[in-house]
Amino acid sequence: MIAVIGSGYWGKNLVRNFHALDALAAVCDKNPTLLENAQAAHPSVRICMALPDVLADPGITGVAIATPAESHFVIAREALLAGKHVFVEKPLTLDEGEGRELIALAARKGLVLMVGHLLRYHPVFMALQDLAQSGALGRINYIYSNRLNLGKVRREENILWSFAPHDISMILALAGEEPERVWATGGNYLHRRIADVTTTHLDFPSGLKAHVFVSWLHPFKEQKLVVVGERQMAVFDDTRPWEEKLLLYPHEIRWENGAPVPARCEPVRVEVPQSEPLRSECRHFLDCIASGAAPVTDGQEGLRVLKVLMDAQRSLDAPDAPPVHPESAPQAISTRHVDGPFIHPTAVVDDRVTVGNGTKIWHFSHILPGTTIGEKVNIGQNVVAGPDVRIGNGCKIQNNVSVYKGVVLEDNVFCGPSMVFTNVHAPRAFIPGMDRALPTVVRTGATLGANCTIVCGNEIGQYAFVAAGAVVTRPVPSHGLAMGNPARLAGWVCRCGTKLDEHLCCPGCGDAYEREGDGLASTRQSSRSHA
Numbered sequence: 001m002i003a004v005i006g007s008g009y010w011g012k013n014l015v016r017n018f019h020a021l022d023a024l025a026a027v028c029d030k031n032p033t034l035l036e037n038a039q040a041a042h043p044s045v046r047i048c049m050a051l052p053d054v055l056a057d058p059g060i061t062g063v064a065i066a067t068p069a070e071s072h073f074v075i076a077r078e079a080l081l082a083g084k085h086v087f088v089e090k091p092l093t094l095d096e097g098e099g100r101e102l103i104a105l106a107a108r109k110g111l112v113l114m115v116g117h118l119l120r121y122h123p124v125f126m127a128l129q130d131l132a133q134s135g136a137l138g139r140i141n142y143i144y145s146n147r148l149n150l151g152k153v154r155r156e157e158n159i160l161w162s163f164a165p166h167d168i169s170m171i172l173a174l175a176g177e178e179p180e181r182v183w184a185t186g187g188n189y190l191h192r193r194i195a196d197v198t199t200t201h202l203d204f205p206s207g208l209k210a211h212v213f214v215s216w217l218h219p220f221k222e223q224k225l226v227v228v229g230e231r232q233m234a235v236f237d238d239t240r241p242w243e244e245k246l247l248l249y250p251h252e253i254r255w256e257n258g259a260p261v262p263a264r265c266e267p268v269r270v271e272v273p274q275s276e277p278l279r280s281e282c283r284h285f286l287d288c289i290a291s292g293a294a295p296v297t298d299g300q301e302g303l304r305v306l307k308v309l310m311d312a313q314r315s316l317d318a319p320d321a322p323p324v325h326p327e328s329a330p331q332a333i334s335t336r337h338v339d340g341p342f343i344h345p346t347a348v349v350d351d352r353v354t355v356g357n358g359t360k361i362w363h364f365s366h367i368l369p370g371t372t373i374g375e376k377v378n379i380g381q382n383v384v385a386g387p388d389v390r391i392g393n394g395c396k397i398q399n400n401v402s403v404y405k406g407v408v409l410e411d412n413v414f415c416g417p418s419m420v421f422t423n424v425h426a427p428r429a430f431i432p433g434m435d436r437a438l439p440t441v442v443r444t445g446a447t448l449g450a451n452c453t454i455v456c457g458n459e460i461g462q463y464a465f466v467a468a469g470a471v472v473t474r475p476v477p478s479h480g481l482a483m484g485n486p487a488r489l490a491g492w493v494c495r496c497g498t499k500l501d502e503h504l505c506c507p508g509c510g511d512a513y514e515r516e517g518d519g520l521a522s523t524r525q526s527s528r529s530h531a
Contacts, residue, residue: 001023001024001025001059001060001061001062002018002023002024002025002060002061002062002063002064002087002285002286003024003025003026003027003028003054003057003060003062003063003064004018004024004026004027004028004063004064004066005028005029005051005054005063005064005065005066005067005075006028006029006065006066006067007027007028007029007031007034007035007037007038007066008029008031008034008066009152010066010089011029011064011066011067012034012037012038012041013278014064014066014278014282015027015038015041015042015045016041017276017278017279017282018064018282019042019045020279021279021282021283021286023282023286024042024045025045025046025057025059025060026045026046026047026048026054026057026060027039027042027045027046027047027048028047028048028049028050028051028053028054029047029049030049030451030469032049035047035048035049049469050469050484050485051075051078051449051467051468051469052467052468052469052470052483052484052490055078055079055082055084055467056082056483056490060084061084061085061289062084062085062086062087062112062285062286062289063075063079063084063085063086063087064087064088064089064282064285065079065086065087065088065089066089066116068417069091069093069094069157069161070094070380070381070398070399070400070417070418071398071416071417071418071450072088072089072091072092072093072094073093073094073095073098073099073101073102073398074398074416074417074449074450074468075088075450075468076088076093076102076113077101077102077105077497078449078467078468080102080105080106080109080111080113081105081109081497081498081499082499083109083111084111085111085112085113085114085285085288085289086102086106086111086112086113086114087112087114087115087116087282087285088113088114088115088116088302089115089116090115090116090117090118090165090166090169090302090305091115091161091165091302091305091306091309092115092299092302092303092305092306093306094161094380094399095378096303096306096307096310097378099299099302099303099306100303102299103299103300103303106299108508109508110292112285112288112289112292112294112295112298113295113298113299113302114284114285114288114295114297114298114299115295115297115298115299115301115302115305116281116297117165117166117169117297117301117302117305118166118277118278118281119166119167119169119170119238119277120169120170120173120281120296120297121277121278121280121281121284121296122238122277122280123272123273123274123275123277123280124236124238124245124246124272125170125225125236127246127270127272128174128225128227128234128236128246128270129173129174131234131248131270132174132227132229132234136231136232137227137229137230137231137232137233137234138229138230138231138232139229139230140174140175140208140227140228140229141207141208141209141228141229141230142208142209142210142228143171143174143175143208143209143210143211143225143226143227143228144210144211144212144213144225144226145167145170145171145210145211145212145213145224145225145226146213146214146222146223146224147163147164147166147167147212147213147214147215147222147223148213148214148215148216148218148220148221148222148223149215149216149218149220149221149222150216150217150218150219150220150221151216152216153190153196153216153217154216158186158194158195158196158198159186159195159196159197159198159214159215159216160184160186160195160198160200160214160309160312160313160316161309161313162214162216163214163215163216164198164200164212164214164309164312165305165309167212167214167225168200168202168212168305168308168309169297169301169305170225171202171210171212172301172304172305172308174227175204175206175208175210177204177205177206177208178204178304178307178308179202179203179204179210179308179311180203180204180205181201181202181203182200182201182202182203182308182311182312182315183200183201183312183315184198184199184200184201184312184313184315184316185198185199185315185316186198186199186316189217190217193346193363193364195316196215196216196217197214197215197217197218198212198213198214198215198312198316199211199212199213199214200212200214200308200312202308221239222239223237223238223239224236224237224238224239231250232248232249232250232251233248233249233251234246234247234248234249235247235249235267242272242274243269243271244269245272246269246270246272247267247268247269247270248267248268248270249265249267249268250265250268251263251264251265252265284296317344317345340355340357341355341356341357341358341359341360341361341373342359342360342361343355343360343361344361344362344363344365346363346364347361347362347363347364347365347366347367348365348366348367349361349366349367350366350367350368350369350386351369352369352370353367353368353369353370353371353372353373353386354371354372354373355367355373356373356374356375356376356377356393357375357376358375358376358377359373359374359375359376359377359378359379360377360378360379361379361383362378362379362380362381362383363381363382364381364382365379365380365381365382365383365384365385366383366384366385367379367385367386368384368385368386368387368388368389369386369387369388370386370387370388370389371385371386371387371388371389371390371391372389372390372391373385373391374391374392374393374394374395374411375393375394376393376394377391377392377393377394377395377396377397378395378396378397379397380396380397380398380399380400380401380417381399381400382399382400383397383399383400383401383402383403384401384402384403385397385402385403386403386405387405388405389403389404389405389407389408389409390408390409391403391409391413392409392410392411392412392413392444393411393412394411394412395409395411395412395413395414395415396413396414396415397409397415398414398415398416398417398418398419398450399417399418400417400418401415401417401418401419401420401421402420402421403415403421404421404422404423404437405423405437406423406437406438406439406440406456407421407423407439407440407441407442408439408440408441408442409442410441410442410443410444410446410462411444411445412444412445413442413443413444413445413446413447413448414446414447414448415448416447416448416449416450416451416452416468417450417451418450418451419448419449419450419451419452419453419454420451420452420453420454421440421454421456422453422454422455422456423437423438423440423456424437424438424456425438425455425456425457437456438456438457439456439457440454440456440457440458440459440460441459441460442454442459442460443459443460443461443462443463443464443478444462444463445462445463445495446460446461446462446463446464446465446466446476447464447465447466447497448460448466449465449466449467449468449469449470450468450469451468451469452466452467452468452469452470452471452472452487453470453471453472454466454472455471455472455473458472458473458474458475458476459475459476460472460475460476461475461476461477461478461479461480461518461519462478462479462519463478463479463493463494463495464476464477464478464479464480464481464482464493464519465480465481465482465493465497466482466487467481467482467483467484467487467490469485470482470483470484470485470487471484471485471486471487472486472487473486473487474486474487475518476489477489477517477518477519477520478516478518478519478520478521479492479493479494479495479500479513479519479520480492480493480519481493481499492504492513492520494506494508494509494511494513495509495511495522496508496509496511500513500520504520
């Protein structure tokens with residue numbers, strides 16, 4: 001049975017389809033209005049606001065994640081660690097390293113990881129792919145796609161990340177190879193830092209070329225994929241009636257007196273049995289769970305699409321730079337510190353800030369004076385850190401997090417998207433309160449889940465795990481699993497992130513632990529935990 005996490009603009013469609021397939025167990029969302037709408041449409045379905053409740057339910061075998069992209073990694077990782085199969089809407093994550101981590105985790109646990117590249121399951125695209133693979137089109141010379149509309153304008157992502165993943169997925173499937181060069185151009189019209197229009201170009205080793213034109217600032221809707229082969233040309237137009245969605249043009253180029261002359265032919269309709277693509281996609285996820293087969297759009301396919309998106313974004317961020325070659329993509333980024341950290345041009349780093357080598361500070365983040373950031377730290381979009389904050393080596397701070405004065409993050413701490421640190425217990429807007437600020441220390445290796453709250457004055461022990469949405473009002477011991485509001489100790493977790501069994505042994509890596517004070521200490525480390 002499946003739980004859908006996020007029931008908004010797109011998630012409600014997943015709810016409808018899994019319910020129609022008699023596979024919907026629960027709907028989880030932070031928005032009570034959306035939950036009320038889901039229950040009104042499907043009265044028998046359980047609704048809940050707490051993700052830990054879903055992940056702790058043994059009757060739920062898989063989750064479908066339709067939340068904002070910045071939360072995909074944290075929620076998918078927690079679901080995989082809880083032993084759930086995972087379907088995650090596009091994009092897989094916003095970071096290649098995080099994508100690889102999810103793939104490795106799913107493989108280690110023997111779980112399905114599937115990415116929601118919907119058009120790969122469209123019967124018309126599947127028919128087009130069959131034509132291409134059978135040789136009916138001949139050698140494919142170039143592919144272009146247009147995905148254009150007026151709205152829906154988003155502010156949490158630009159048009160590239162919102163519209164282009166589907167087209168990139170289709171193009172990679174038809175090409176059967178990864179591009180050797182990617183570059184993109186775009187325009188920001190409604191917001192000076194968010195692209196409304198982009199064109200992405202892909203060059204492949206075989207000589208195939210492709211481009212993707214996307215816009216939410218366009219006078220009419222167009223969803224068209226054109227594949228130009230040496231024998232025939234195919235057009236998949238998803239705005240046309242079903243019987244006209246796939247047309248073949250058997251045009252020829254004839255040579256007369258040494259000059260090419262086109263011989264035009266009337267288009268030929270390709271008959272394709274009609275079915276809803278999303279229903280097919282949801283059914284495929286269920287079938288893969290039942291059979292153990294790899295999905296068509298598995299984690300590796302999602303990673304290939306993610307790499308193209310990241311290369312295109314790098315090109316957009318550095319419009320005067322040469323096209324990005326994927327093998328050397330990191331060197332193609334313009335940074336403020338040669339051989340040092342990468343600081344995105346939209347980020348603000350004040351004076352008296354120390355930033356270690358290998359650290360990345362992404363879009364719209366602000367680092368205040370007196371802050372020290374270690375090496376190989378990843379700071380996501382719209383993060384504020386400081387003043388006088390210390391962040392250790394290897395930390396990951398996801399989007400929309402504020403790390404206030406008094407917070408100390410030791411090495412390898414993970415802060416999920418939109419999680420909250422407080423700095424005073426009883427804040428009032430009209431009463432100065434920094435004289436009442438209490439320090440908060442997060443020890444090495446701890447994980448703070450998406451949307452959790454850490455009330456100031458509490459220590460989070462090393463390798464502790466605070467679940468998404470939890471509200472921590474008391475210290476969390478080493479290796480403790482804290483869940484709920486207010487958070488309570490709900491078990492113990494291994495250094496690798498897997499929940500320990502009743503014998504304090506890790507079923508994932510084999511490490512063993514024993515009680516030491518309020519927390520745990522390792523007594524045996526398996527060689528698998530260092531693999």
